[in-house]
Amino acid sequence: xQTPWPQLPTTAAPKDIEWRLPxxxxxxxxxxxLFREQAASWGLPQDVTDTAELxxxxxxxxxxxxxxxxxxxxxxxxxxxxxxxxxxxxxxxxNALPEPGQASLDDESGRGLALVAALADDWGAERRExxxxxxxxxxxxxxxxxx
Numbered sequence: 001x002q003t004p005w006p007q008l009p010t011t012a013a014p015k016d017i018e019w020r021l022p023x024x025x026x027x028x029x030x031x032x033x034l035f036r037e038q039a040a041s042w043g044l045p046q047d048v049t050d051t052a053e054l055x056x057x058x059x060x061x062x063x064x065x066x067x068x069x070x071x072x073x074x075x076x077x078x079x080x081x082x083x084x085x086x087x088x089x090x091x092x093x094x095n096a097l098p099e100p101g102q103a104s105l106d107d108e109s110g111r112g113l114a115l116v117a118a119l120a121d122d123w124g125a126e127r128r129e130x131x132x133x134x135x136x137x138x139x140x141x142x143x144x145x146x147x
Contacts (some may be wrong), residue, residue, distance in 0.1 A: 010039030019077040028060045031077045042081050048142050055138050056088045058112035089137040097125045
């Protein structure tokens, strides 16, 4: 009797991924599409995926709009999934650390970081160690804390 081929281990999708995209408005939509695809392969809950995608979009928009560099420069978007959370980080070339603004009812923009602060379980920003630009990140819990 012939023995069957041994079962090969399946390779799990990486739980840490980074995309480098040009500093351009079209990169926001591209980052969202890449994230949706990756989140599905990771099996993230749909509500977490939807919220993380929205927050990624806000952080990417800020990075491309506020960078004081030529449009050809890159923006980095990184997503890391751990046992209980997903962390989204966007790295851009502007050194100024962001703060949520107070948009009036008539303003067409200026609500992005307020949205991040309201929807994320945690968020923050740090200057990059290399001295150029900053990283802005947010985290969402993927599991309900036991209590």
